[in-house]
Amino acid sequence: MSDSLRENNQEMDLRFKVNLQGIIELLSNHLYSSPKVYVRELMQNAVDAITARNKADGGFKGEISIELFEPAEDSTGTLIIEDNGIGLTEEEVHQFLAVIGQSSKREEFFSNRNDFIGQFGIGLLSCFIVCNEIVLITKSIKEGAYPVEWIGKCDGTYKIRRLEKDISSGTKIYLRCKPGCEEYFKADTLKELLIHYGCFLSYPIYFSDTKSKILINKEKPFSFNIDSIRNGDRDAILAHGERVFEEEFIDYIPLASKAGDVSGVAYIISHKMNPAAKRKHRAYLKNMFLSDNIENLLPDWAFFVRCIVNANGLMPTASREGLYEDDILKEVQKELSNNIRGYLADKARFDSACLRKIIAVHSLSIKALAVEYDDLYRLFVDWLPFETSIGDLTLGEIRRRTNIIRYTKNVDEFRQIQRISAAKSMCILNCGYIYDTEIIEKLPEIFHDMSIEKISPTEISESFGELDFNEREKSFEFARIAGMVLQPFNCSVQVKKFVPVELPALFVIDEEATLLRNIENTKEVSNSLFASVLEGITKNIYSSTNAQLCFNYNNSLISKLMAEGNKELISMAVEIIYIQSLLMGHYPLNSREMKLLNSSLLNLIEYKLG
Numbered sequence: 001m002s003d004s005l006r007e008n009n010q011e012m013d014l015r016f017k018v019n020l021q022g023i024i025e026l027l028s029n030h031l032y033s034s035p036k037v038y039v040r041e042l043m044q045n046a047v048d049a050i051t052a053r054n055k056a057d058g059g060f061k062g063e064i065s066i067e068l069f070e071p072a073e074d075s076t077g078t079l080i081i082e083d084n085g086i087g088l089t090e091e092e093v094h095q096f097l098a099v100i101g102q103s104s105k106r107e108e109f110f111s112n113r114n115d116f117i118g119q120f121g122i123g124l125l126s127c128f129i130v131c132n133e134i135v136l137i138t139k140s141i142k143e144g145a146y147p148v149e150w151i152g153k154c155d156g157t158y159k160i161r162r163l164e165k166d167i168s169s170g171t172k173i174y175l176r177c178k179p180g181c182e183e184y185f186k187a188d189t190l191k192e193l194l195i196h197y198g199c200f201l202s203y204p205i206y207f208s209d210t211k212s213k214i215l216i217n218k219e220k221p222f223s224f225n226i227d228s229i230r231n232g233d234r235d236a237i238l239a240h241g242e243r244v245f246e247e248e249f250i251d252y253i254p255l256a257s258k259a260g261d262v263s264g265v266a267y268i269i270s271h272k273m274n275p276a277a278k279r280k281h282r283a284y285l286k287n288m289f290l291s292d293n294i295e296n297l298l299p300d301w302a303f304f305v306r307c308i309v310n311a312n313g314l315m316p317t318a319s320r321e322g323l324y325e326d327d328i329l330k331e332v333q334k335e336l337s338n339n340i341r342g343y344l345a346d347k348a349r350f351d352s353a354c355l356r357k358i359i360a361v362h363s364l365s366i367k368a369l370a371v372e373y374d375d376l377y378r379l380f381v382d383w384l385p386f387e388t389s390i391g392d393l394t395l396g397e398i399r400r401r402t403n404i405i406r407y408t409k410n411v412d413e414f415r416q417i418q419r420i421s422a423a424k425s426m427c428i429l430n431c432g433y434i435y436d437t438e439i440i441e442k443l444p445e446i447f448h449d450m451s452i453e454k455i456s457p458t459e460i461s462e463s464f465g466e467l468d469f470n471e472r473e474k475s476f477e478f479a480r481i482a483g484m485v486l487q488p489f490n491c492s493v494q495v496k497k498f499v500p501v502e503l504p505a506l507f508v509i510d511e512e513a514t515l516l517r518n519i520e521n522t523k524e525v526s527n528s529l530f531a532s533v534l535e536g537i538t539k540n541i542y543s544s545t546n547a548q549l550c551f552n553y554n555n556s557l558i559s560k561l562m563a564e565g566n567k568e569l570i571s572m573a574v575e576i577i578y579i580q581s582l583l584m585g586h587y588p589l590n591s592r593e594m595k596l597l598n599s600s601l602l603n604l605i606e607y608k609l610g
Helices: 004-009 020-031 037-056 090-097 104-109 124-129 187-200 224-230 235-244 325-350 350-370 373-384 395-401 411-423 436-441 457-462 467-490 511-522 528-539 558-562 567-584 590-608
Strands: 064-070 079-082 131-139 148-153 158-162 172-176 205-208 213-215 249-257 262-269 281-285 288-294 307-312 385-386 391-394 406-409 428-430 451-454 492-496 505-508 547-553
Touching: 037 079, 037 124, 037 172, 037 187, 064 187, 079 547, 090 131, 090 148, 090 158, 090 249, 124 131, 124 172, 124 385, 124 451, 131 511, 187 205, 187 288, 224 262, 224 411, 235 249, 235 307, 235 547, 249 307, 249 325, 249 350, 249 451, 262 325, 262 350, 262 411, 262 492, 281 428, 325 350, 325 373, 350 373, 350 385, 350 411, 373 395, 385 395, 391 395, 395 558, 406 411, 411 428, 411 505, 411 528, 428 436, 457 505, 467 558, 547 567, 567 590
Parallel strands: 064 205, 281 307, 406 428, 406 451, 492 547
Antiparallel strands: 064 079, 079 172, 131 148, 131 172, 148 158, 205 213, 249 262, 262 307, 281 288, 385 391, 385 428, 505 547
């Protein structure tokens, strides 16, 4: 580089050149989700223009008119959108329509930007997604203003001229459909889009085609005013939610947040939901539809509701299809969460029938709330349902029976001892489901007169009745044979007395032995590399006790086997009882146990036939 060129480069400020065609490609393929958003952008510009004029003239009544000329067979459709808003001067046309991304002049034009829907100044460009040319005719309300025509083309060029014929203040935009976008210039499509985006807007929106003229927002589903929602027509509000989300709801919760100036409705879903599933909510920005896919309005525990809200003080993303995550949105999330908590608390105090209905469907969500908030724990805990060894009961019903709550921490343990506990009339809670253990273990912290006791199958088996000398002698040979049969499966044998007598045996396994069993089962279905890793893990795990099969001395089948002198028959019976006990405890069978199941059944059939 020469010294003179280097010197020139140091003194010159060079400007970026913007490729409008590339910007349009970016908008259509990456920023906006669909070409149909051009309808929203046009309506938004019109609403903002009317809002600006209202600030200058408080008694002014604005309206928006959309007219469609559908195409003949050999032509393309044309759409005209007109507003009687503030209008633009020639200088403002240059500033706003020809300079992309310039915000300083817009801030001067809009004295309070938060009063307007548009924030980014790229809305009109979205029209180039569906047309190759935009014609705009406008006249400002400013004194001495004259009408101006602006014609912009998708190649980045534009023309502007002053019109001789005077017109009323406002703006009129002409769009002619480009090939491939005919769907977005059909009367039915446009009518649907206008209702979708603008049904809550306060300014009247008229749509006409060659056949008719209608007022798009004549009947609003409801007002986003929180008092109107609280005191409004319950059936109408529920019906609107059912139309929007295409499902029925139990009830709705009024929502309001001073932060972000947010109000709306949370609909309580009438069927069980997956807690991991993201709930998508519908949001409006200053009464203009924003998106059906808002996920960041509520905390994860509120997966049992779907919302329709309007925000006047939140920032949209650049595409205006989402909400910008900032401190205000975080505060909104907290306030809306408090709305839902407050609703449930009121139901607990004043409408127990409704609360029971909600809990019957969404107990998981209510349990999540109870775990997180002590005040809600006190309100809800007695309504929460639990599976117990004597049937499904609420915790309130259980607490009225006893002040000692006995529970298991996983489902498999509960299945092992369920029948035995029921026979003894012992109420054991199955806390193997999400939040249940946390709910029970929190109980003594909140209610000091309550105590809890974790029960395991091993502890249950230790309470079984012992055999006397004659009974041990009678069962000795049976226990010896059973021990030999089950030795390859790392399962020891005991013979005891317990109820119910109909239960021939109980499979008992401690936590360490359960871990070893699960690892061995996983090794069978893993590749050689992962199996070798698991083999290394098992070498470092020592279990002082194996699994145990406890036979019931009082069971008639076991009594017959103990009196049986045929060793082969006893062995086959023990094999089948072992497999049956595993299945009753919901333990998956490994390959050796599956082989044992098949062989023992075949052997028993052959023995019977022989």
